[in-house]
Amino acid sequence: MQAWCAGNAKAGEELFERHFDAVMRFFRNKVDEGLDDLVQATFLGCLESRDRYRGDASFRTFLFAVAHNVLRNHFRSRRKDARVVDFSVDSAFGLVPSPSAVVCQHRLGQQVLEALRRIPMQYQIALELHYWEDLSASELAAVEKIPIGTAKTRLKRGKELLIEALFALAPDVSASVRSGDIEAEVRALGQVVLR
Amino acid sequence: MTDGGVEHRRVKSAVRAALFGRERNPVRIGRFVVLERLGVGGMGVVYSAYDDALGRKVAIKIVREDRAFGERASERLRREAQAVARLNHPNVVQIFEVGTHIDELYVAMEFVEGVTLRTWAGAKRRSWSELRDVFVQAAEGLAAAHDAGLVHRDFKPDNVVVSSAREPPPVKVLDFGLATVALDVEPEPVAREATSPPGARLTGTGDLLGTPRFMSPEQHRGHKADARSDQYAFCLSLWEALFGDHPFVNAEGDIDLDAMSRDRLALPAAASALPRSVHELLRRGLGHDPARRFASMHEIVKVLRRDPARAVRRVGASVLGVGVTAGAFVMGAARVDPVSSDRCSVAFGRVEALWGAPARRALQDAVVGANPSISVQTWEDTTTLVDEHLAEWSKTYRETCDTAGSPEQREHSIRTQLCLEANLRSLEELLRRLEHGDLRTVHFLPGNVRELPVARDCVDEALARERERREAMLRTPLPEAAEDRLVSDFEVGIRSSFGAGWRWFGNAPDAADRAPQLSWAWGGANDSSRALRIAGEASESRVDATWSGAMFYPGDLPGAPVNFTEVAAVHFWARGQPGTYALALFTAHGGGKAKDATFELDHQWQEYRIFLDSIEEDRYDLTGLFFGTYRPGPFELLLDEVIVE
Numbered sequence: 001m002q003a004w005c006a007g008n009a010k011a012g013e014e015l016f017e018r019h020f021d022a023v024m025r026f027f028r029n030k031v032d033e034g035l036d037d038l039v040q041a042t043f044l045g046c047l048e049s050r051d052r053y054r055g056d057a058s059f060r061t062f063l064f065a066v067a068h069n070v071l072r073n074h075f076r077s078r079r080k081d082a083r084v085v086d087f088s089v090d091s092a093f094g095l096v097p098s099p100s101a102v103v104c105q106h107r108l109g110q111q112v113l114e115a116l117r118r119i120p121m122q123y124q125i126a127l128e129l130h131y132w133e134d135l136s137a138s139e140l141a142a143v144e145k146i147p148i149g150t151a152k153t154r155l156k157r158g159k160e161l162l163i164e165a166l167f168a169l170a171p172d173v174s175a176s177v178r179s180g181d182i183e184a185e186v187r188a189l190g191q192v193v194l195r
Numbered sequence: 196m197t198d199g200g201v202e203h204r205r206v207k208s209a210v211r212a213a214l215f216g217r218e219r220n221p222v223r224i225g226r227f228v229v230l231e232r233l234g235v236g237g238m239g240v241v242y243s244a245y246d247d248a249l250g251r252k253v254a255i256k257i258v259r260e261d262r263a264f265g266e267r268a269s270e271r272l273r274r275e276a277q278a279v280a281r282l283n284h285p286n287v288v289q290i291f292e293v294g295t296h297i298d299e300l301y302v303a304m305e306f307v308e309g310v311t312l313r314t315w316a317g318a319k320r321r322s323w324s325e326l327r328d329v330f331v332q333a334a335e336g337l338a339a340a341h342d343a344g345l346v347h348r349d350f351k352p353d354n355v356v357v358s359s360a361r362e363p364p365p366v367k368v369l370d371f372g373l374a375t376v377a378l379d380v381e382p383e384p385v386a387r388e389a390t391s392p393p394g395a396r397l398t399g400t401g402d403l404l405g406t407p408r409f410m411s412p413e414q415h416r417g418h419k420a421d422a423r424s425d426q427y428a429f430c431l432s433l434w435e436a437l438f439g440d441h442p443f444v445n446a447e448g449d450i451d452l453d454a455m456s457r458d459r460l461a462l463p464a465a466a467s468a469l470p471r472s473v474h475e476l477l478r479r480g481l482g483h484d485p486a487r488r489f490a491s492m493h494e495i496v497k498v499l500r501r502d503p504a505r506a507v508r509r510v511g512a513s514v515l516g517v518g519v520t521a522g523a524f525v526m527g528a529a530r531v532d533p534v535s536s537d538r539c540s541v542a543f544g545r546v547e548a549l550w551g552a553p554a555r556r557a558l559q560d561a562v563v564g565a566n567p568s569i570s571v572q573t574w575e576d577t578t579t580l581v582d583e584h585l586a587e588w589s590k591t592y593r594e595t596c597d598t599a600g601s602p603e604q605r606e607h608s609i610r611t612q613l614c615l616e617a618n619l620r621s622l623e624e625l626l627r628r629l630e631h632g633d634l635r636t637v638h639f640l641p642g643n644v645r646e647l648p649v650a651r652d653c654v655d656e657a658l659a660r661e662r663e664r665r666e667a668m669l670r671t672p673l674p675e676a677a678e679d680r681l682v683s684d685f686e687v688g689i690r691s692s693f694g695a696g697w698r699w700f701g702n703a704p705d706a707a708d709r710a711p712q713l714s715w716a717w718g719g720a721n722d723s724s725r726a727l728r729i730a731g732e733a734s735e736s737r738v739d740a741t742w743s744g745a746m747f748y749p750g751d752l753p754g755a756p757v758n759f760t761e762v763a764a765v766h767f768w769a770r771g772q773p774g775t776y777a778l779a780l781f782t783a784h785g786g787g788k789a790k791d792a793t794f795e796l797d798h799q800w801q802e803y804r805i806f807l808d809s810i811e812e813d814r815y816d817l818t819g820l821f822f823g824t825y826r827p828g829p830f831e832l833l834l835d836e837v838i839v840e
Contacts, residue, residue: 012214013215020210024207036209195200195203
């Protein structure tokens with residue numbers, strides 16, 4: 001990172017190679033268009049806001065915090081009415097009511113992807129970062145700048161909301177699976193979204 | 196690092212180029228360089244790409260292969276696509292190449308700049324001659340494919356591209372055989388019929404794979420589609436473009452297989468402006484028995500080409516417009532029983548069937564017999580109100596039955612008739628609920644009869660314009676066909692429950708604009724922005740806001756669990772205090788900031804009591820809502836308690 005800031009393009013490319021997948025995963029199930037721009041803005045954002053990168057948090061935490069802002073700005077600028085975008089109530093689906101841009105080959109997976117898009121964004125982010133990027137509650141707290149207790153609650157509540165959303169979407173599918181299965185499914189989707 | 200799919204590599208390559216200024220490895224599918232993603236559909240993702248060998252732009256479809264169908268299906272798909280690739284016709288999208296790219300099957304085809312027939316037809320009012328010019332080309336495309344032994348199997352307005360290249364627009368048929376090969380599970384017809392009740396599989400539109408809207412009866416039965424099934428689909432598409440609806444839907448908006456099989460096609464009034472040959476074309480093409488359809492698509496082409504240049508074209512076009520508008524809004528209600536061609540006698544027949552002496556007696560037995568709590572007085576008041584209602588309705592309808600007059604007058608009459616027929620449906624729905632012993636409907640007698648949309652509103656020009664504006668809004672396309680079914684249920688529920696009709700919508704100023712505020716409340720349970728819009732309108736325009744909450748009883752919304760928070764949010768919305776109360780309520784429920792805690796039932800209950808106390812005058816109603824929607828169990832029983840209170 002420091003090397004990239006210092007103008008070392010090779011370091012920049014290395015950083016890009018190393019973190020591209022994670023950034024891609026972050027946006028993939030949340031937006032329907034403009035993926036290229038968002039990914040690009042995130043990497044550029046890291047470069048621009050490097051002053052705020054204090055080196056005490058991991059680079060990934062910093063990266064996701066930037067991605068989070070990029071995502072918020074994206075929805076804000078797309079929004080036609082005057083209402084503010086609030087990730088504690090707005091879901092990806094509520095903001096862009098279209099099916100997930102990701103295609104999963106089996107039905108439960110697809111329904112989980114859709115369900116993730118239907119819970120308020122802050123929970124979708126929390127769950128995806130936790131299951132796909134292995135972020136712990138304390139790392140999540142650092143990304144979102146919230147107390148660690150809140151981060152823990154967010155994960156717990158997020159799981160509940162996800163299961164509720166899944167039940168609402170596909171009662172037949174969800175009736176036959178246990179919550180452990182759903183967790184495994186969410187985890188597995190981390191690969192699917194990169195397809 | 197993962198070796199991801201096409202989209203993954205495409206974005207990576209594009210961003211890398213943007214960040215570091217050079218494109219090191221452009222993403223390719225086969226020999227094609229991927230340019231951008233055009234869209235995603237049930238079948239898979241479509242990219243635009245560049246064929247540098249031949250120097251032209253192509254469209255590439257990565258076909259989604261469902262594991263369930265396995266290798267055999269993908270092998271068939273490949274063969275099918277190769278067969279289409281041999282076909283070269285100006286009205287068929289040319290397939291250039293079929294191949295496999297990292298386990299994914301792709302089809303490279305001609306890139307057509309244009310819109311789908313659905314979008315084209317919906318963009319503005321199309322005259323018959325415009326429609327004919329487009330449909331005749333699509334028919335030519337199908338005919339050529341049939342000559343080559345190919346069957347489309349999934350012909351629909353979404354699979355026809357109207358090119359923006361020139362005027363008149365060239366038309367091309369897309370996706371021959373592709374969709375259904377990928378999906379075709381080769382069911383044994385007998386087994387399927389035995390295991391599912393008629394229509395059952397039609398309601399499962401949560402399915403991401405496709406819509407059965409344009410299927411022929413034989414396909415619905417699970418039989419294999421052939422060229423004659425394409426004829427059927429073609430005629431359904433033509434019908435939809437002409438009249439804006441489906442000829443065979445029942446009151447719930449489902450495709451009615453029984454109606455399909457009866458071969459009674461009811462042409463809407465707007466059809467009178469079309470050449471008679473087109474009536475015949477639709478009747479024959481939509482015949483239930485494939486053997487009795489046309490010998491080939493060539494005959495359909497011939498019929499379409501034969502259209503006599505009618506002097507009344509101008510009238511035709513304008514009446515057609517009404518048909519399209521109204522068709523979408525009455526949702527099948529305007530279908531006329533084909534036994535009689537006289538629309539008026541049909542309408543009065545409906546009234547007789549609904550409220551003739553035998554029907555009335557049967558209903559009385561059903562309602563009073565099943566609900567001893569209904570007083571004689573209530574029932575008498577109810578029948579008096581229905582009598583009055585129908586008397587006014589009949590008087591108004593009869594005035595439209597005089598077919599003489601100028602085209603403008605005629606158009607006005609048709610408009611009024613459609614409106615009145617929709618009104619009648621509200622009454623039908625109310626009586627049907629009574630007959631089925633819906634306790635909420637019973638409890639609110641006779642007031643709910645008084646709430647029925649009144650006939651005089653149908654002749655009010657200002658209201659008619661307002662209706663049209665709303666219909667136009669409600670026709671805004673949905674992002675996903677799968678949602679159609681849920682939403683139409685919802686619309687039917689709202690418009691008909693408690694006898695609601697257009698009166699509800701009559702004085703809601705642009706409620707639609709504010710409905711997004713509801714979306715988060717419903718987002719989890721209902722996933723339909725259009726439903727929300729209607730919900731917003733409905734509750735906004737109700738004078739008596741207390742009804743709006745009850746309206747959201749989950750029974751009205753099959754498959755959509757509604758918890759009390761959402762109902763309450765809607766309720767508050769209806770009270771004109773959407774932001775304050777609903778947000779507060781949601782915050783209390785772990786929506787985030789104020790109280791980031793998981794709530795147990797007790798907590799919710801306590802919070803709720805506080806709310807109840809703070810809104811004294813609403814106590815009774817909210818209690819009902821709370822009990823009715825939050826606790827599992829029969830709403831009616833609990834409602835009883837509330838009403839007794």
